[in-house]
Amino acid sequence: MSLDTLAPLSPADLRTARAENPKARARDLAESLGVTEAALVAAHVDGAQVLRIDAGLDRLFPAIQTLGEVMALTRNASCVHERTGTYEDYHSGAHASMVLGSEIDLRMFPRHWAHGFALLDGPRPSVQIFDAAGDAVHKVFLTDASDRAAFETLVRDLRLPDQDDTITLTPRAPVEAAKLRADKAEELRREWGEMTDTHQFLRMVSKLKMNRLGAYHVADAPWAFALRPDAVTQVLHQAAAEKIPLMIFVGNQGCIQIHGGPVARVEPMGPWINVLDPRFNLHLRADHIAEVWHVIKPIRDGMAHSIEAFDAQGALIVQIFGKRDPDTNAFRVMAEALPRLSGA
Known part of the structure; x- marks a missing residue:
């Protein structure tokens, strides 16, 4: 473009x-x-x-x-x-702000x-x-x-004083592909096992000169398992059928929006897989998914399991966790049973 x-x-x-x-x-x-x-x-x-x-x-x-x-x-x-x-x-926050409503749940990054x-x-x-x-x-x-x-x-x-119909834009930053350091694998796995909060993850991988996707490739078992690209679709269908509540994170560089709760009506439409519930809709281009990972991160009271999808350039598309009320055992069981790629 x-x-x-x-x-x-x-x-x-x-x-x-x-x-x-x-x-x-x-x-x-x-x-x-x-x-x-x-x-x-x-x-x-x-x-x-x-x-x-x-x-x-x-x-x-x-x-x-x-x-x-x-x-x-x-x-x-x-x-x-x-x-x-x-x-x-x-x-409000200088670097990150939040909306913590019961239905609308956002993380915003003001500079964007x-x-x-x-x-x-x-x-x-x-x-x-x-x-x-x-x-x-x-x-x-x-x-x-x-x-x-x-x-x-x-x-x-x-309303701003300037109501011009032209706009000045800056070039879009390219998506960062998987950034990994195989020589840091042992250090990564050790520090990963010492985490107590999922928010520590990005700081950890940045310190090791990697990014999220690169760290998944390097860490592998027991922290990250490559799944088939259709795993996200399977999770949505199974969560709807078994009434497993989810936390679904979708975002861009300026905002992350979170759904917490069940999904009910999951419908494919061409390349899209859709959740079409009364107060929550999700529209996902399943054909854009190039990699899916089952990721496990230690937290203070156990392990946080997530299913995370990336496109062919390495951009994060969606993250799905189990909703922690009353527990996430059903989500963990579902995640662990998802078909892994050969050798994963």
Whole structure:
């Protein structure tokens, strides 16, 4: 895909393309045009129906909390996570912020929240945030139960003076492939076994000059087991059939969105595997999955098991854990029974 800085399309060209393809999803249309989704949205800025707003979390999230019930959406190139609920219990942080609501559960990384927009046109007004490269970080869509007056106040209070229909973007950083150090295998396995919290993991592998996927390749048994690419689909179907509650993490560099609870209706549709429940939807491109790992990490009261999927470039697509209420034994049993790749 071409960078917007190289694309010949003007904002007027992009508005024409949107008018000619009114039913196309914004991300899909932008990709077909060789621009980013943020450029397509910015082209429609008119100061009335599409507006630039402040993307700063400490102003944005208190305003979002006033909207009542909404639909929260976080995605990456291969997976879309949609959760209906209310934004509650916002915690600000310079490097990481959180929303810890009973339904909407987020981890946000403020430095990637670069461009904010409010879209008033259409049946589902929304707040949409993009990173510096123009990729969507997080979106909030109003529902029939949302407070429309509060949304109008949000737009008025967060509206920026600059309502230009062009946007300046920076080049997208390439995905880091599996980064491993085979000579550090013994040290990795020893330190892995000494962990007491899953949050210690990334600091540990970074210190050893690896990344997440590289560490899985190096550690191997007893901490990481390669599975068949269809393992995620199997987990969703089995969890639905056996009513095993899950924690499903989907994210990008700016936001991670978490579903905690059961899944019920799991439906394939072309290359997609979908969870289509009343307040939670997941849309996963199963054909994008190149690697799946069953990962085991020590924690203070036992072991945390996860199923993690990566694309062919090494980007993390989705992580699935067992929900820890009352326990995760059923998830562990399911994870341990998943077919492993030969030799794993």
